[in-house]
Amino acid sequence: MSTPLQASAADREAIQEAANPLGLDGIEFIEYATAKPQALGQVLEMMGFRPIARHRSREVMLYRQGGMNVIVNAHIPVMPNGAQPADKPMLAAVALRVRDAAAAYAHALEKGAWAVPPRVEVMELNIPAIHGVGTSRIYFVDRYDKFSIYDVDFVPIPTVEQHPPAVAGLHFFGIVQYIGTDRTEDWAEFYRELFGFIELPAEQRFGILPKGRILRSPCPASSRFYLQLIEPDASVLEVESNEGLQRIGLGCPDVLAAVAELGKRGVEFVESRGVHTEDRGALTKTWMGSVSFELVHNLR
Known part of the structure; x- marks a missing residue:
């Protein structure tokens, strides 16, 4: 049996854990799906974003300013019910930084979320995701400090500053x-x-x-x-x-x-x-x- 002091400390830890069960630490990226990536890119550049990398195998571009990453995806998904690129861009996904991506994914499924089947190709990371509102996806990312997901999936554009200021x-x-x-x-x-x-x-x-x-x-x-x-x-x-x-x-x-x-x-x-x-x-x-x-x- 624990002492009152020990119980109090345990309660505080439980409250802290319940307050942030996934160890959320902000937004890693927000993704647009569009059939007109160049036009959307011009809009993003007006807003201060800069194209810094291209995806290794898909028609996908990474834009960045400060601590914000925006992905422009013109790749036609092979999965049914995915966000299909169209002339009118749509917000297709948001990636959340978490303490442990696999644990966050398991927790979400346990709470009733719908899994998004992975479609990983050669030299790509498997980033777990669940269905969000409409056709959108919610990704879980735990590689965002010293090593990031972009180190594997994207090729930097030569001579371009990789961390443009906001x-x-x-x-x-x-x-x-x-x-x-x-x-x-x-x-x-x-x-x-x-x-x-x-x-x-x-x-x-x-x-x-x-x-x-x-x-x-x-x-x-x-x-x-x-x-x-x-x-x-x-x-x-x-x-x-x-x-x-x-x-x-x-x-x-x-x-x-x-x-x-x-x-x-x-x-x-x-x-x-x-x-x-x-x-x-x-x-x-x-x-x-x-x-x-x-x-x-x-x-x-």
């Missing part, structure tokens, strides 16, 4: 997910049970588009990110009802400075009666029918 301190802040009517509780439970996300109070909001429900990842503060779940607005006719990842949120210490710097690169921001740039946040215009970025004030 524009105005940009970093991953979160992802906006559109969900079906009355599906908020279902998706909140999905992220809570599988990953340990915590729902924020209704009055705690970020940026300039405070709709839906905000979930906070259990990551350390230095790598924390958020998910915003938004149901369709029933008051609007012909509401988009398809569930899927909608846009990327980028944090920055000074929104107005970031807007000014990105404006020099050709990025335009939405200025309307309902949405306009301010020190809390800003929203870029939409490119290629689906690609936009939301800036949010965040000191990290």
